[in-house]
Amino acid sequence: MRLFFLLLLCSACAMAQEKPVYTDARNFQFIGKGLPTDPVYVRLDTVQTRPMTQAVKYLSTHSAGIAVLFQTNSPYIRARWQLAKGLFYANITPIAHSGLDLYCLNKGRWQWCGVGRPGDKDTLNEGPLVSDMDTAMKQFLLYLPIYNQVTSLEIGVAPGASISRVEKPAVDTTRRVVIYGSSILQGASASRAGMAYPAILQRRTGWEFINLGYSGNGKMEFPVAELLATMPAKVFVLDCIPNPSAEEIRERAYPFIKHLLTKRPEVPVLLVETAFREHGYFDLKVGKVVKEKNDVIRDVYTKLKSEGFKQLYYLPATGLIGHDHEATIDGTHLTDLGFMRQAEVMLPLLEKLMKKSAPAK
Known part of the structure; x- marks a missing residue:
């Protein structure tokens, strides 16, 4: 023994x-x-x-x-x-x-x-x-x-x-969603990398998601639009309205979005409003700034649609992260709860756009 x-x-x-x-x-x-x-x-x-x-x-x-x-x-x-x-x-x-x-x-x-x-x-x-x-x-x-x-x-x-290497990957890289945006897109403030909303959507759909979130710097500079237009994609998402000022949106959004629409007419483009900043319900200055940004980008969207760009779509911020004011860590950046809610709101629309998209180049 x-x-x-x-x-x-x-x-x-x-x-x-x-x-x-x-x-x-x-x-x-x-x-x-x-x-x-x-x-x-x-x-x-x-x-x-x-x-x-x-x-x-x-x-x-x-x-x-x-x-x-x-x-x-x-x-x-x-x-x-x-x-x-x-x-x-x-x-x-x-x-x-x-x-x-x-x-x-x-x-x-x-x-x-x-x-x-x-x-x-x-x-x-x-x-x-x-x-x-x-x-x-x-x-x-x-x-x-x-x-x-x-x-x-x-x-x-x-x-x-x-x-x-995986013989039969469970991620379909021919179905690519390229997203450009802010720190929220980049992943602040998920508890871990897999809880950023593009990663959640990737696992839900089996598609490949490209996270081009730039903390504080998703400001729609034109060279970014030029590079985006070269990327293989079946859907583009522009979730960048949190970063630029209203004046920057007035100056940059129209040429930025029009370039992408013109260069890639076969690919749907989804434009997402910025979620309302939670402290903006009390800080009136913050609340005014966020509302102005969304008003300006909505005007840009309306103008581009009037010019005949049928592949442009719009997602208002209403309900994007829920209505109980509990989805952020600091009033701006999302917790896992906020990311899950945003993914759930975006998923049906992305599924619709994926069906509309022409074969990826």
Whole structure:
């Protein structure tokens, strides 16, 4: 009996000392990218952002919306990832800002199964994502940080386990929705990357969503419109009204949207109003500013429709994040509740537009 327990103890020790085998994530499929980039972990690279503002150049290095698809039969999954900075924001969780978010395909639906927790000091992170699974082959979707730049990523599995590209991905990359917007789109203030509304919609639909949210800088500069027009897409969404001033919307929205409509007549474009700022119900100045922005963009929409652009659609902010005033962390940025509500409001309209879209180029 003593020998039996010693054998069990030795076996446990061996398991504890087992070193995972790491594979560079670049061996697997990346989704959530509007165009190919170098390096692969950024949303836009230095060539693509050359004519853009310094803020957009910097924010393009954040990996919001980018995810890795892979399959493995390992009983556990670990990750090792290097970040450009260790900075966290007050209104974003460290896991959302700089961590990883793992989903597994279970009976045809994506189900959350673990997160990668970043350290509070070092930019090199390593840790478990999920443990003690059965060893059936499974498909996984790993979301990257929403507010940091990843410079390297490795996925670790048990020695002898298989890990590879997915043979039949559960994300249809021929159905691409490209969304341009603000910090809300980028993911502030989801609890983790998979709870930003484009990621929610991606799992609900099985389509590929491209997150081009630029915190404080989705201001409709014309070079962005020119780049958007080159991206493969079946639907474009412009959810950028929170960032520009009413005057900037007057100056920029018409040429920005008209360029996209003219260059890509086969692709529906959905224009989304900015949700009302919760503190605007009390701060009259804020309330006036938000109302003016929505009034101006509605006028731009009306003008473009009168010019015959039938592929332009409009989503008012009414009910976008509910009516109970409980969907934000700070009056502006959404919690998981707010993101879920916005996804549910947008989903039926996006399904309608996807059916209208011509084959993606």
